[in-house]
Amino acid sequence: MIYQILAITLKELKVLWFDREALALLFAMPMFFILVMSFALEGVFQAGSKGHPIEILAVHRNGGPIAARTIADLKRIEGLILIETDNGIPLTSDKAEQLVGKGAHSLALVFPEGYTEQVLKTSKVSQEEKATVYLISDPAMNLQLLAAVKGAIQGAIERQVLFAGIPQQLKEIFGTLEGMEGQLDNMLGDTNVGERESSGVDFIHTFPKGFNVSRRPTATEQNVPAYTIFGVFFIVLTLASSFLQEKKDGTFQRILAAPLCKTALLIGKLLPYYLVNLIQIGLMFGIGVVVFGIRLGHLPALVIVSLALAAAANGLGLLVAALGKTEPQVNALSVLLAITLSALGGMMVPTFIMPDLMKTLSLFTPHAWALAGYHDVIVRGLGVKDILTEMLVLFGFASLFFIIALWRFRFDE
């Protein structure tokens, strides 16, 4: 039986090798997507440079001088543009949040009313009464970029808070020296500072209301697994068409007339496509690593997700082969499933910015689970035990597809 399975597998690989269109579909298409889409999103990676400045909405009207000085400090950083008004009207916290929520801007920095006073009196008050600065970001924003911006903002805040604390520290140092107080007061002008600590400001990163965001992938980390999954499911068309072609040519009947069990025939037919899927995945992630430098994370976990993903894709292929009776039916069904499930599963738009209904629906696609699995491994750095749920769900999808396919599959047509 194994000999026969291998014979079918080898034959299938040979037939596939000569089917240039199918190979182009399976390999060139996702590669094209990865390359084109990633280069198209290159601006995201270059953002923050002089040529691609990052715009930050700044709300500090009632924040006092320390807030104003922090904003002024940030304005001096190359690659950052601080926007303080909207249509000539000074921004409010609500307006800034609204603009970010709508996607008009990616970031808003909000210094609440009384920020300066709070900074100056922070040192001896409880943690709850610390001065607070809010950074509101678009969930779709690139994480690396966000980290860099956060660093710059935090630096500016700390610096200004530190400067504000210098007079008080100098007073503490020189305060005991008689006769110096007056000179010091003259040197420091009219700044009336209280005691504070350099860590006396809470910097809170948040998202506009209505978003529910946990750990987000970078654009490349999002693109490579997403388009890989997208490409993997194009095996559905190739696989289903192969069954249909064999039935049309009569080779399927000829194989069935041989002393060969149906299980061996199906395994032999599916195995090469499963292998092709794994090669596809390897190639796509290879491009991700070589061209875009993504980190793959825990490899055994990545392999497990890939094995489960390929099984689900092959199961769906067999299901389409069982349901599609004609070439147009198979083509239409395959493309419909490839596009719809990909879109729904977060291959084109990340699920974390989808409406709740769409998020729920995405859970009924193998794509979403595969992407979640890949993100667990690649983005969140998790291991095998952390992707067991995704693996089980993907193999569950595969089993479901296979069961329905075998129920509906007509060998004698």
Added chain:
Amino acid sequence: MKTSILIVEDLWKRYAQTDAVRGLTFEISKGEFFGLLGPNGAGKTTTIGLLSGLIEPTRGHISIAGVDLFSRPMEAKARIGLVPQSFALYPSLCTRDNLVFFGRIYGLKGRRLKERMTRVLEIVELTDRANQTVATFSNGMKRRLNIAVGLLHEPEILILDEPTVGVDPQSRNAILESIHSLNQSGVTVLYTTHHIEEAQHLCDRVAIIDQGKIIALDSPARLIRDFGKGMVCMEFNAGIADQLLDQMKRIGHVRVVDDQRRKIHIETNGIDEASRELLELMKARDGLIKTLDIAEPNLETVFIHLTGRNLRD
């Protein structure tokens, strides 16, 4: 006593409300060239599907070289060589790759596989095309390769389903010759066709099948002797009158084929004399005859005699 290679007993196949095969019973002896003759839709291909284990029968038994096809399908299938009506080849692969694949499916490997490939390519005269892609083949060459695949594992019975469909006369003759040679070398052949000449010249025995049933089974010579009559088939431009019909009935047995009396068959034992008399009769009715076919007794006239229809209807 001759050994039976194929035994078919009370074989039925029902699809929805239609019986495609209705109680077929026959045996094929070792080395025999057995024909299954019938019009399109008679149930030949369904019968082939049943005999090669592709279709589950509604009821009945099939035994291949003593092995029951339904209780021991793997053993039985290994004894059958199927040459389907479709080419059933991989066009993007070369001849050799096709043979290697199908040989492996039948469990052939190594030297044995090579030997068999060499032999079957010789039989179908495609040795010099071993490395050629099948897509570049003519229909005749594809038909020959189709036969080669069926022969690869040295089956005890070779089942050929209309193996000359869609080929030019020259290739057809070459295919028929090679099948005849195979049979002469001892291969048992079950051959389906709707070409009477093929059945008449090749087959030791012919089963005439119509609407899923065998309506006659014997050697072509005996069938023609028992049922075959000379036949004049006439088609008219208008329905013929009672008087003319009565006159024709005096010449032979008249069968009116259609309701408008535009088509008639006249069966007779003396075809030459009947033809002469008919032409004489029609002289005075110039322009009435649209077509006229005069046939010596053959399997076609046997079929018409038995069913009232042409094989190609």
